[in-house]
Amino acid sequence: MIERLHLDLRRTVDESYDILIGHGLFEHIPVDLKISPLGNKYAIITDSEIRDLYGWKLLENLEGEGIKACLIDFPAGEESKNLDMVGYLVRRLLENRIDRKSAIIALGGGVVGDLGGFTASVFMRGIPYVQVPTTLMAQVDSSIGGKTAVDTSEGKNIIGAFYQPKKVYIDPSLLKTLPEREFISGLAEVVKYGVICDQSLFKYLEENRDKIKNREKDTLLHIVKASCRIKKEVVEEDPKEENKRAILNYGHTPAHALERISGYKCLHGDAVSVGMMVSGGISVRKGFWNEDEWNRQNRLLESLGLPLKMDFKVSVEDLIEALHYDKKAEGGAIMFVLPRRIGEMALVNGKYKIPVSESELRTFLRSILL
Ligand SMILES: NC(=O)c1ccc[n+]([C@@H]2O[C@H](COP(=O)([O-])OP(=O)(O)OC[C@H]3O[C@@H](n4cnc5c(N)ncnc54)[C@H](O)[C@@H]3O)[C@@H](O)[C@H]2O)c1
Numbered sequence: 223m224i225e226r227l228h229l230d231l232r233r234t235v236d237e238s239y240d241i242l243i244g245h246g247l248f249e250h251i252p253v254d255l256k257i258s259p260l261g262n263k264y265a266i267i268t269d270s271e272i273r274d275l276y277g278w279k280l281l282e283n284l285e286g287e288g289i290k291a292c293l294i295d296f297p298a299g300e301e302s303k304n305l306d307m308v309g310y311l312v313r314r315l316l317e318n319r320i321d322r323k324s325a326i327i328a329l330g331g332g333v334v335g336d337l338g339g340f341t342a343s344v345f346m347r348g349i350p351y352v353q354v355p356t357t358l359m360a361q362v363d364s365s366i367g368g369k370t371a372v373d374t375s376e377g378k379n380i381i382g383a384f385y386q387p388k389k390v391y392i393d394p395s396l397l398k399t400l401p402e403r404e405f406i407s408g409l410a411e412v413v414k415y416g417v418i419c420d421q422s423l424f425k426y427l428e429e430n431r432d433k434i435k436n437r438e439k440d441t442l443l444h445i446v447k448a449s450c451r452i453k454k455e456v457v458e459e460d461p462k463e464e465n466k467r468a469i470l471n472y473g474h475t476p477a478h479a480l481e482r483i484s485g486y487k488c489l490h491g492d493a494v495s496v497g498m499m500v501s502g503g504i505s506v507r508k509g510f511w512n513e514d515e516w517n518r519q520n521r522l523l524e525s526l527g528l529p530l531k532m533d534f535k536v537s538v539e540d541l542i543e544a545l546h547y548d549k550k551a552e553g554g555a556i557m558f559v560l561p562r563r564i565g566e567m568a569l570v571n572g573k574y575k576i577p578v579s580e581s582e583l584r585t586f587l588r589s590i591l592l
Pocket residue numbers: 269270271272275298299300303330331332333334336356357358359360363364365366367368369370378379396397398399400401404490
């Protein structure tokens with residue numbers, strides 16, 4: 223006789239949150255947390271560089287508002303985005319008497335956001351966290367959408383969770399101290415948004431290159447806001463990446479392969495820039511996109527200081543081999559999202575992810591990488 227007990231766990235959850243964007247917002251975070259608290263104590267998780275630039279300041283501001291807080295840092299860089307560091311952060315959280323009633327503030331670039339967010343998702347089975355992104359990459363992309371992860375020796379973002387922050391505080395003034403290379407790398411994601419969904423953003427980038435490169439206040443605010451709006455709308459439509467959210471990965475299939483080949487030494491945005499050149503070229507070869515627009519995209523990337531080829535040698539065979547490691551390889555063919563015009567992505571059978579067979583790819587890559 224088999225007994226069957228049915229445990230009914232259907233539920234609807236509301237994971238909505240605000241993304242606040244503004245120059246000078248950093249100074250207002252403590253007041254905002256005082257008005258809408260997330261916990262009885264806050265742990266600021268940051269990296270060794272941001273600690274001195276903004277970490278101590280945030281701690282002081284929180285304490286100035288009478289909010290209990292501590293600061294925990296780890297060595298800056300992608301090498302820290304691993305499970306050992308999650309263990310280290312958990313120990314430091316416990317030492318600082320952070321408990322399930324506390325919250326985390328992830329203050330930093332994408333590495334801090336991914337690692338801090340993932341730690342928040344597993345610490346005591348999950349405590350609330352907010353994102354305070356400090357790189358352009360994090361302000362326009364990684365701080366929004368709740369993808370958190372760490373790398374393993376097998377690859378990037380292998381262990382992770384969808385875990386949404388309770389709020390995202392974006393202050394473009396924090397970008398003032400960002401090194402030039404990191405800033406330009408972040409611009410690759412902004413160009414991406416233009417190509418995948420927003421023709422007017424794309425034109426704005428073409429017409430305001432110098433102001434962008436000089437990080438003029440209003441220009442920065444404009445591109446950050448436009449990018450966040452696009453990311454937000456796409457994530458709202460497809461939070462778990464069943465179809466539409468994949469367009470945010472434009473250029474990323476080749477980019478992840480290039481990053482793997484570089485041993486993760488190259489900047490993500492540089493790889494995305496080259497990746498968009500490659501994916502755009504595939505789209506042209508497959509007849510989805512016209513060559514003039516592909517060239518226009520590539521000219522914009524170059525004029526912003528982004529690369530169209532990596533500064534190390536990449537053979538077609540190396541690239542194909544690395545593409546097979548990618549999570550996006552499904553059943554032999556490799557999946558790409560491909561533009562059909564600036565501001566719109568191609569759909570095949572209602573799907574944005576389009577398979578490209580290995581033999582097709584070999585032919586395309588030979589002509590594109592020459
Ligand atoms: N979760 C997502 O949806 C998502 C999306 C895109 C990228 N990512 C991840 O983001 C990571 C890359 O993030 P990143 O490009 O922000 O790199 P990063 O976090 O490593 O930051 C780059 C460097 O800039 C320094 N820095 C950060 N802000 C600064 C500032 N304001 N002034 C001076 N220096 C500053 C950092 O200390 C670091 O040395 C990758 O691990 C990638 O996988 C995640």
